[in-house]
Amino acid sequence: MSASAASTAVNKDGTALTTLFVKCLVRIIRAQDSYGSWDRKLDAELLANFIVTKDQRRAIPIIGNPNPDVRRRIAIFYSAVGLAIRERSGLMASPMIEISDEGFGCVHLTVGRLVVVSKIIRDAHRFGFETLWRLATAGSILVDDAIAAIEAYPEVARA
Amino acid sequence: MSASAASTAVNKDGTALTTLFVKCLVRIIRAQDSYGSWDRKLDAELLANFIVTKDQRRAIPIIGNPNPDVRRRIAIFYSAVGLAIRERSGLMASPMIEISDEGFGCVHLTVGRLVVVSKIIRDAHRFGFETLWRLATAGSILVDDAIAAIEAYPEVARA
Numbered sequence: 555m556s557a558s559a560a561s562t563a564v565n566k567d568g569t570a571l572t573t574l575f576v577k578c579l580v581r582i583i584r585a586q587d588s589y590g591s592w593d594r595k596l597d598a599e600l601l602a603n604f605i606v607t608k609d610q611r612r613a614i615p616i617i618g619n620p621n622p623d624v625r626r627r628i629a630i631f632y633s634a635v636g637l638a639i640r641e642r643s644g645l646m647a648s649p650m651i652e653i654s655d656e657g658f659g660c661v662h663l664t665v666g667r668l669v670v671v672s673k674i675i676r677d678a679h680r681f682g683f684e685t686l687w688r689l690a691t692a693g694s695i696l697v698d699d700a701i702a703a704i705e706a707y708p709e710v711a712r713a
Numbered sequence: 714m715s716a717s718a719a720s721t722a723v724n725k726d727g728t729a730l731t732t733l734f735v736k737c738l739v740r741i742i743r744a745q746d747s748y749g750s751w752d753r754k755l756d757a758e759l760l761a762n763f764i765v766t767k768d769q770r771r772a773i774p775i776i777g778n779p780n781p782d783v784r785r786r787i788a789i790f791y792s793a794v795g796l797a798i799r800e801r802s803g804l805m806a807s808p809m810i811e812i813s814d815e816g817f818g819c820v821h822l823t824v825g826r827l828v829v830v831s832k833i834i835r836d837a838h839r840f841g842f843e844t845l846w847r848l849a850t851a852g853s854i855l856v857d858d859a860i861a862a863i864e865a866y867p868e869v870a871r872a
Contacts, residue, residue, distance in 0.1 A: 707872075
């Protein structure tokens, strides 16, 4: 990576930290730190586990059960999507996650009677994003789509 | 139980077997019998595991993981609800089930973007119905509610 490309990446990652979705994600992670042992950690440090580079990805085997850490990470990611949806729409969005022992699965976020997010999960073992920016984008797109769905069917979301 | 009460119960159970929901349930159970070893079994025999009397219920401990048999039974029950919804509406209803190791959980059946069934599960360990008739009624109510939801929001169910 050239020096300028590297600095663009850093800038983008800096912007990522200011998005609503990433703020929600950090808030959920910090909420689990009952004893304040992460108080001095930067947000980017807390999110480090969500960043999986291409090479790291390839190195993770996809046999056997996805481990509890990665399952928890997936759960936190979608909870943050739900929280961001609530911040923007004022409506509770609750996630439901079903992941098989082979790492395949499905996520639904529902608001009232409306399914606002519906995602297929593959290779749960390798869940992660190449950069903070990609993490922020992936989450924000889900939030935007969910808000669009709520606006399209407001009476179902309130049913 | 007096003789007439017993015969009413038998009649009701007979009627239960003719409901759309129970027919769907039996169809799903028979579909898993790849080698035809249950071909001579009566429908009521195949459903015997779904019947849990009050005394049996009380005897089932609710500590530890709900066992795989009861988890499968819950999955089959809701798949049958989904199948009956499809028979009546022509639309695919797919179940999503999340049950914790403590036996608490949640079931959603969705059609398109519409949540047509949303149930909280408690004491998954003790899942079952007192009589065939109760089994049929519980399933049929869910199917009726789902159909009503689809009729109320047809465009969301087709989204």
